[in-house]
Amino acid sequence: xxxxxxxxxxxxxxxxxxxxxxxxxxxxxxxxxxxxxxxxxxxxxxxxxxxxxxxxxxxxxxxxxxxxxxxxxxxxxxxxxxxxxxxxxxxxxxxxxxxxxxxxxxxxxxxxxxxxxxxxxxxxxxxxxxxxxxxxxxxxxxxxxxxx
Numbered sequence: 001x002x003x004x005x006x007x008x009x010x011x012x013x014x015x016x017x018x019x020x021x022x023x024x025x026x027x028x029x030x031x032x033x034x035x036x037x038x039x040x041x042x043x044x045x046x047x048x049x050x051x052x053x054x055x056x057x058x059x060x061x062x063x064x065x066x067x068x069x070x071x072x073x074x075x076x077x078x079x080x081x082x083x084x085x086x087x088x089x090x091x092x093x094x095x096x097x098x099x100x101x102x103x104x105x106x107x108x109x110x111x112x113x114x115x116x117x118x119x120x121x122x123x124x125x126x127x128x129x130x131x132x133x134x135x136x137x138x139x140x141x142x143x144x145x146x147x148x
Contacts, residue, residue: 008129015128016078022118023076026088030069033061041065047098067091078131085123092116 033040038058045061053060067087074084092115099109127133 012129015125016130018118018122019075019078019081019127019131022115023072023074026068026072026075028072030065030067030072033065034069036065047094050097050101051094064091064094078127078133081127081131081133082123085119089116089119089123092119 033044041061042058043061044064045057045059047064048054048057048060067084068091071084071088071091074080075088092112095112096109096116099112
């Protein structure tokens with residue numbers, strides 16, 4: 001498929017809409033975890049046992065909560081986009097393996113798996129032109145290619 005220069009605005013608009021949708025959903029999904037405090041963080045962080053990490057579950061739960069809530073905010077802005085996508089990809093992988101180890105059905109783990117796939121793909125696409133990363137020049141090669 002050949003992409004023409006006049007298609008670029010549509011591609012960037014699509015990335016913006018994905019960032020807004022995913023960002024809002026992760027802010028809403030992460031807020032109860034952040035506000036749940038250490039008890040909630042310990043429960044969330046307990047999933048790391050499936051990866052052989054059985055120490056500091058409160059810390060890992062806090063990190064997952066920050067990744068979801070703070071990552072959602074940063075996705076909305078398109079700031080630190082690729083590092084946030086890496087963190088959210090890892091968080092969704094941990095969630096997927098937790099469901100798999102618990103013997104949950106496909107319907108229970110499919111959402112986390114789908115989001116892991118989305119974030120993995122977004123690592124390669126970047127945030128698009130309508131982002132703070134782009135406007136701060138964090139991706140200079142993309143700026144040189146896409147700016148006319």
